[in-house]
Amino acid sequence: MELVPLGPGFGVEIRGLSILDVASNAAAYQAVRAAFEAHSLLLFRDQTIADDIQVAFSRAFGPLELTKAASLGAGSFYSRLTNIDETGKILPPDHRQVLAAKANALWHTDSSFKKTPALASVLTARVLPGQDGDTEFASTRLAWERLPADLQARLKEAVATHSYANSRDQIHPDLANAEERKALPPVRWRLNWRNPVNGRRALYVASHAYAIDGMDDRDARQLLAHLLDEATRREFVYVHKWRQGDAVMWDNRAMLHRGRPWDYTRERSMIRTTISATEADGLNEVRPPTLH
Ligand code: OGA
Numbered sequence: 509m510e511l512v513p514l515g516p517g518f519g520v521e522i523r524g525l526s527i528l529d530v531a532s533n534a535a536a537y538q539a540v541r542a543a544f545e546a547h548s549l550l551l552f553r554d555q556t557i558a559d560d561i562q563v564a565f566s567r568a569f570g571p572l573e574l575t576k577a578a579s580l581g582a583g584s585f586y587s588r589l590t591n592i593d594e595t596g597k598i599l600p601p602d603h604r605q606v607l608a609a610k611a612n613a614l615w616h617t618d619s620s621f622k623k624t625p626a627l628a629s630v631l632t633a634r635v636l637p638g639q640d641g642d643t644e645f646a647s648t649r650l651a652w653e654r655l656p657a658d659l660q661a662r663l664k665e666a667v668a669t670h671s672y673a674n675s676r677d678q679i680h681p682d683l684a685n686a687e688e689r690k691a692l693p694p695v696r697w698r699l700n701w702r703n704p705v706n707g708r709r710a711l712y713v714a715s716h717a718y719a720i721d722g723m724d725d726r727d728a729r730q731l732l733a734h735l736l737d738e739a740t741r742r743e744f745v746y747v748h749k750w751r752q753g754d755a756v757m758w759d760n761r762a763m764l765h766r767g768r769p770w771d772y773t774r775e776r777s778m779i780r781t782t783i784s785a786t787e788a789d790g791l792n793e794v795r796p797p798t799l800h
C-alpha cells in the first residue's frame with residue numbers, strides 16, 4: 509500500500525489496494541483503517557465500482573446506516589444523489605432532488621442530525637457532468653488545533669443542537685417535509701469529537717447545528733458561523749475533482765465537506781453509503797452527559 513498526500517495536512521490517495529481488497533482481506537482492511545484514522549480522507553482511483561462492492565467495502569468499517577425516509581433509496585444502504593428521474597430525464601432546478609444538491613453545498617458533516625451520527629461516508633461517482641460538481645473537504649481536526657487555547661477550553665464541554673431542518677431551511681422552507689421533521693427531531697452533541705485511537709480532537713460542527721447550551725441563540729449562531737468559517741478558509745480546503753472510477757471515503761468525526769454546483773441541465777449521479785458511529789469510535793464521548 510502506498511499513501512499519496514492529497515489535501516493541506518489531511519487526506520491520502522491509497523495506491524496498491526482496491527476497495528474490493530479491503531472488503532475481502534483483513535490485513536488490507538487493517539492497513540486502510542489505520543490510514544483512515546490518521547488522515548481522515550481516503551481516495552481510491554480507477555476502481556471497479558458496483559453497488560455490492562461499495563457495500564462490502566463500507567461494511568468492513570462498521571454497521572451501515574439506512575437511508576432516511578423521504579430520500580432516494582430510503583430504507584436501503586444507498587443514498588442516491590442524482591438530478592435525473594427514473595426515466596433518465598433531467599429534473600427541473602426547483603425539484604426536490606436538485607434542491608437537495610444545493611443543501612449539500614452547505615458545509616456539513618453527514619448525519620450529525622441523526623440519533624446515531626455517522627463515522628464515515630463512502631461516495632462513488634457514477635455519472636459526472638463533464639465539469640464542475642467538485643466536492644470540497646476541510647479538516648475539523650486541524651481546525652480544532654488552530655483554535656486559540658481559551659476558545660478550545662470553552663468548547664471542550666460545550667454542547668450544540670443539530671437538526672436536519674436547520675440546514676434544509678437555509679435552502680427552501682419546504683425542502684424538509686413534515687415526515688422528515690417528525691422523524692428527525694433535534695439532537696445534541698458536544699462541539700468536539702475525540703478520536704479514541706489517536707486522542708486527537710476535532711471540532712464537531714455543521715450547517716445542521718444552530719444552538720449551544722447555556723448561550724444566547726444569536727451569539728451561538730454567530731459563534732457556529734465563525735467556527736465553520738475558520739475551519740473552511742480557502743487555504744485549508746482540498747477540492748476533489750471527480751474522475752470515473754473514484755471512490756472517496758471520509759471521517760465524519762473530523763471532516764467538513766460540501767458539494768459544489770454544476771450545470772444542472774447535465775446529469776450528475778453519485779451513490780453514497782454511510783457507516784454509523786459506535787462506542788468504539790468515540791460516540792460515548794461526543795454524547796452530552798445528560799444522555800449517558
Ligand atoms: C454527500 C455529499 C456532496 C457531493 O454525499 O454526503 O455531501 O459533492 N455529497 O455530491
Ligand code: MN
Nearest residue numbers: 612616617618
Ligand atoms: Mn454530505
